Amino acid sequence: MSSADEINRVVGWAYDKGYHVAFDRYGDNSVCYESKTVSIKNTSPIRVQLHTLLHECGHILVHVNNSPFDFKRVDERFSSQTSTKKVYTVIEEVEAWKRGKQLASRLYISLDEDKWDMSVARAIKAYMKWALE
Numbered sequence: 001m002s003s004a005d006e007i008n009r010v011v012g013w014a015y016d017k018g019y020h021v022a023f024d025r026y027g028d029n030s031v032c033y034e035s036k037t038v039s040i041k042n043t044s045p046i047r048v049q050l051h052t053l054l055h056e057c058g059h060i061l062v063h064v065n066n067s068p069f070d071f072k073r074v075d076e077r078f079s080s081q082t083s084t085k086k087v088y089t090v091i092e093e094v095e096a097w098k099r100g101k102q103l104a105s106r107l108y109i110s111l112d113e114d115k116w117d118m119s120v121a122r123a124i125k126a127y128m129k130w131a132l133e
């Protein structure tokens with residue numbers, strides 16, 4: 001299965017959840033729960049787009065199913081610049097990557113584990129730096 005086929009499989013999963021996936025050169029690799037839109041930057045390498053899309057769908061899964069870490073509560077209770085809010089944001093990011101990987105498995109997408117781990121590390125490192133600012 002090519003990366004493009006794998007991306008289409010994840011897009012189909014998102015569609016079934018009521019989400020539209022927009023691929024655009026100015027895409028900001030995000031998910032909006034209100035408009036139910038996932039935005040992916042389509043100038044990134046195709047494998048990176050697949051990893052990012054799985055991660056954003058991981059956010060949808062965290063949003064829908066909740067988590068032992070109550071992100072919504074922390075989000076409401078703590079302001080953006082607090083350590084608590086920032087650290088919980090990092091935790092939510094880790095959880096979204098975890099759920100993205102589980103989703104790949106459910107969709108019979110075989111990830112290159114080393115490349116996946118590198119994508120996770122790159123993304124989480126950036127959030128860690130931000131959290132410690």
Ligand SMILES: [Zn+2]
Pocket residue numbers: 055056059093096
């Ligand atoms: Zn994220």
